[in-house]
Amino acid sequence: MTATTADERLARVGLLRRLLIRPELGAVVGAVVVFTFFATQSAVFRSPEGIANWLDPAATLGIMAVAIALLMIGGEFDLSAGVLTGTTGLILVTLATRYGLNVWLAMLVSLVVALGVGLLNGLIVTRTRLPSFIVTLGTFLMLQGVNLGVTKALTGTVQVSGLRRAEGFEAARTVFAGTIQIGGTSFRVAILWWLLVTALATWVLMRSRVGNWIFAVGGSEPAARAVGVPAARTKIALFMTTAVAAWLVGSIMALRYTSVQANIGIGQEFIYIIAAVIGGCLLTGGYGSAIGAAIGAVIFGMADKGIVFLGWDADWFKFFLGAMLLLATLANRLVRRYAEEVKH
Amino acid sequence: MILETRGIGKSFGSVLALREVSMGVAAGQVTCVLGDNGAGKSTLIKILAGVHQHDSGTLLVDGAEVRLSSPRDALDRGIATVYQDLAMIPLMSVWRNFFLGSEPRKGLAFDVRTARRVAGDELRAMGIDIRDVDQPVGTLSGGERQSVAIARAVYFGARVLILDEPTSALGVKQAGVVLRYIARARDRGLGVVFITHNPHHAYPVGDRFLLLNRGTSLGEYAKADITREKLTSLMAGDAELEELAHELERE
Ligand SMILES: Nc1ncnc2c1ncn2[C@@H]1O[C@H](COP(=O)(O)OP(=O)(O)OP(=O)(O)O)[C@@H](O)[C@H]1O
Ligand SMILES: [Mg+2]
Numbered sequence: 336m337t338a339t340t341a342d343e344r345l346a347r348v349g350l351l352r353r354l355l356i357r358p359e360l361g362a363v364v365g366a367v368v369v370f371t372f373f374a375t376q377s378a379v380f381r382s383p384e385g386i387a388n389w390l391d392p393a394a395t396l397g398i399m400a401v402a403i404a405l406l407m408i409g410g411e412f413d414l415s416a417g418v419l420t421g422t423t424g425l426i427l428v429t430l431a432t433r434y435g436l437n438v439w440l441a442m443l444v445s446l447v448v449a450l451g452v453g454l455l456n457g458l459i460v461t462r463t464r465l466p467s468f469i470v471t472l473g474t475f476l477m478l479q480g481v482n483l484g485v486t487k488a489l490t491g492t493v494q495v496s497g498l499r500r501a502e503g504f505e506a507a508r509t510v511f512a513g514t515i516q517i518g519g520t521s522f523r524v525a526i527l528w529w530l531l532v533t534a535l536a537t538w539v540l541m542r543s544r545v546g547n548w549i550f551a552v553g554g555s556e557p558a559a560r561a562v563g564v565p566a567a568r569t570k571i572a573l574f575m576t577t578a579v580a581a582w583l584v585g586s587i588m589a590l591r592y593t594s595v596q597a598n599i600g601i602g603q604e605f606i607y608i609i610a611a612v613i614g615g616c617l618l619t620g621g622y623g624s625a626i627g628a629a630i631g632a633v634i635f636g637m638a639d640k641g642i643v644f645l646g647w648d649a650d651w652f653k654f655f656l657g658a659m660l661l662l663a664t665l666a667n668r669l670v671r672r673y674a675e676e677v678k679h
Numbered sequence: 680m681i682l683e684t685r686g687i688g689k690s691f692g693s694v695l696a697l698r699e700v701s702m703g704v705a706a707g708q709v710t711c712v713l714g715d716n717g718a719g720k721s722t723l724i725k726i727l728a729g730v731h732q733h734d735s736g737t738l739l740v741d742g743a744e745v746r747l748s749s750p751r752d753a754l755d756r757g758i759a760t761v762y763q764d765l766a767m768i769p770l771m772s773v774w775r776n777f778f779l780g781s782e783p784r785k786g787l788a789f790d791v792r793t794a795r796r797v798a799g800d801e802l803r804a805m806g807i808d809i810r811d812v813d814q815p816v817g818t819l820s821g822g823e824r825q826s827v828a829i830a831r832a833v834y835f836g837a838r839v840l841i842l843d844e845p846t847s848a849l850g851v852k853q854a855g856v857v858l859r860y861i862a863r864a865r866d867r868g869l870g871v872v873f874i875t876h877n878p879h880h881a882y883p884v885g886d887r888f889l890l891l892n893r894g895t896s897l898g899e900y901a902k903a904d905i906t907r908e909k910l911t912s913l914m915a916g917d918a919e920l921e922e923l924a925h926e927l928e929r930e
Contacts, residue, residue, distance in 0.1 A: 541791075542788050542789055543787065543788055543789050544782040544784065544789045546789065547771075547775055547778070547782055547789060548779075548780075550768065550770070551768050551771065551775075551779055554768035554770045554771055555768050558768055559779065559780070561750075562780035562781075563751075563780035563781070564779065564780045621768065621770045622770045
C-alpha cells in the first residue's frame with residue numbers, strides 16, 4: 336500500500352472523532368457549561384474567593400474520585416471508600432486524644448489500618464472472583480458498624496473531638512489542612528494535594544507499565560493474564576491505592592475540623608463513582624481517565640457551592656447530580672460503541 | 680524439525696480425541712493441519728502449545744523429548760500460539776496491546792515513544808498496513824487483528840507460530856491478507872503450524888499437510904506429493920463428494 340492511501344483513510348477517521356474518543360471530553364464540556372451558567376448569574380461565584388470556595392469541595396472529592404477512577408479502569412468498584420475516610424479520621428483523633436499518641440504517629444497507624452482494609456478488599460475480590468460491588472458492600476457495612484460501635488463504646492457519644500490539643504497537631508495541620516495565599520486569596524492546601532494526586536495518577540496510567548496493566552485487567556482480564564500481566568497484584572494494588580486516598584482525605588478532614596462524626600463518609604462512595612463516570616470511566620472497566628475524574632469533581636464543587644451562591648434550595652443539587660450522571664453515561668456509551676466497533 | 684510429534688495421542692475420559700498422530704514443523708516451513716469439525720485439530724495444537732499434556736506417543740522440541748507443562752513453558756521454548764479469540768484488549772490501542780505484558784522500560788517509566796515506534800516499524804516490516812498505531816484494536820478488522828497478533832509473536836522471538844483457524848471467520852480478501860502474513864513469517868525463518876478446514880487456504884502457503892479425521896491421521900504429505908484436488912477430496916472423503924455431486928445434480 337502506498338502512503339497516500341493510508342493518509343486518505345486516516346483523514347476519514349477525522350480529527351473530531353479522534354477528539355470525541357478522549358474520555359475527558361464530556362467532563363470538559365460539562366465543566367465549561369456549568370461554570371458559564373453560575374458565573375454569569377453570580378459575581379461571587381467568579382471572584383477569586385468564590386473560586387477558592389468551590390475548589391475546596393472539588394479537591395477532597397477529587398482525590399477520591401481519581402483513586403476510584405483508577406480502580407474502575409481496572410474493572411472494580413469500592414463501596415467502602417467513603418466510610419473508610421471516616422474510619423481513618425476516627426482512628427487519628429481517637430489515638431491522638433484518648434491514647435496520647437503524637438498526631439503523626441496516629442496518622443501512621445491509621446494509614447496501616449487503611450492499607451489493611453484495601454489489601455483485604457483486594458485479596459477477597461481476586462481470590463474468590465466475587466463481584467467487587469458485593470465484597471466492598473460487605474466491607475462498607477462492617478466499617479460503618481465499627482465506626483459507630485467503637486466510637487460509642489469509647490466516648491458514649493457519636494463523635495470524637497479535641498484534636499487541637501494533641502502533640503504535633505499544628506505541623507500536621509499546616510501540611511494537610513492549611514491554607515496558602517495566592518494574590519490575596521487564601522486557598523485550601525487540599526487543592527494542592529488534589530492536583531498532586533491527579534498528576535501522579537495520570538502519569539501512572541499513561542506513562543508506566545502498571546498503567547498499561549490497569550487498562551488491560553479492566554478491559555479483559557483473561558487476555559491480560561494470557562500475555563503475562565500480573566492481574567491479581569494489579570487489582571490488589573488498586574484497592575490499596577483507593578484506601579490510601581481515603582486515608583489522605585480522612586486525615587485532611589479530621590485535621591481541618593479537629594473532630595470526626597462516627598457516621599461521616601456514608602453515601603459518599605456513590606458520589607466518587609459518579610464523578611469518575613462523568614470523567615469518562617466506563618462502568619464495565621478498561622477505559623477512563625484520572626484528569627476526567629478530577630474535572631468531574633470540579634463540576635460537583637461548582638454545583639454544590641453555586642446553588643448556594645444563587646440562593647437556591649440545596650435539594651436542587653440532587654437533581655443536578657442525577658442529570659449529570661445520565662448525560663455522562665449516555666455520552667460514554669457512544670464512545671464505547673465507537674471504540675469497540677468491530678469491522679469485518 | 681523444531682517441533683515434532685511421534686504417534687501422539689490424547690483422550691478426555693472415554694473420548695479418544697487424538698490417536699497416533701505424527702507430524703513435524705521445520706524452520707521456514709508451513710505445516711497445515713486440515714480436518715473436519717471435531718477431527719482433533721484444536722486438541723493437537725493445544726498439546727503443542729502446552730495447554731494439554733499428551734497421554735501417549737512423544738513430543739520433541741529440537742529433537743529432544745519434552746512434556747510441556749504450561750503455555751508459559753511453551754512460550755519460553757519459542758512456541759507461540761495465536762488463538763481465534765486473540766489475547767488482545769479491544770479498547771486499548773494497537774501499540775499498547777503489542778507490548779502488553781512486556782513493556783519496554785526507560786527508568787521507572789514505560790517507554791511509550793519506543794513502544795509506539797517499534798510497534799509501527801514491526802507491523803510495517805511484516806507488511807501490515809495499519810492506519811494508525813493509536814487506534815483501538817477493537818476498530819481493526821478481523822484480519823488486521825490476526826495480523827497484529829502474528830507480528831507480536833514474531834517480534835517477541837517466536838520460533839514456531841501456531842495459528843488456530845485464523846482465516847475461518849474472514850472473507851476472501853481478509854483471508855488473503857492473513858495468508859500473506861503467514862508467508863512472511865515463514866520467510867523470516869519461523870516454523871508455522873496453520874490449522875484450517877479450508878484446503879484452498881492451506882494449499883497455496885503450505886509445505887506439508889497433515890490430514891486428520893475423527894482423531895486419527897490420514898497421513899502427512901509434502902506439497903510435491905499431493906495436488907489441490909487430491910487434498911480437497913481427501914478432506915471431504917471421495918465417496919461423500921461423489922454422493923453429494925449426485926444429489927446436487929438431481930435438484
Ligand atoms: N476438554 C475436552 N473434554 C472432552 N472432550 C473434548 C475436549 N476437547 C475436545 N474434545 C473432543 O475431542 C474431539 C476433537 O475436538 P477438537 O476440538 O480437537 O476438534 P477440531 O478439529 O478442532 O474441530 P473444529 O474444526 O470444530 O474446531 C471432539 O470430539 C471433542 O468433542
Ligand atoms: Mg478447533
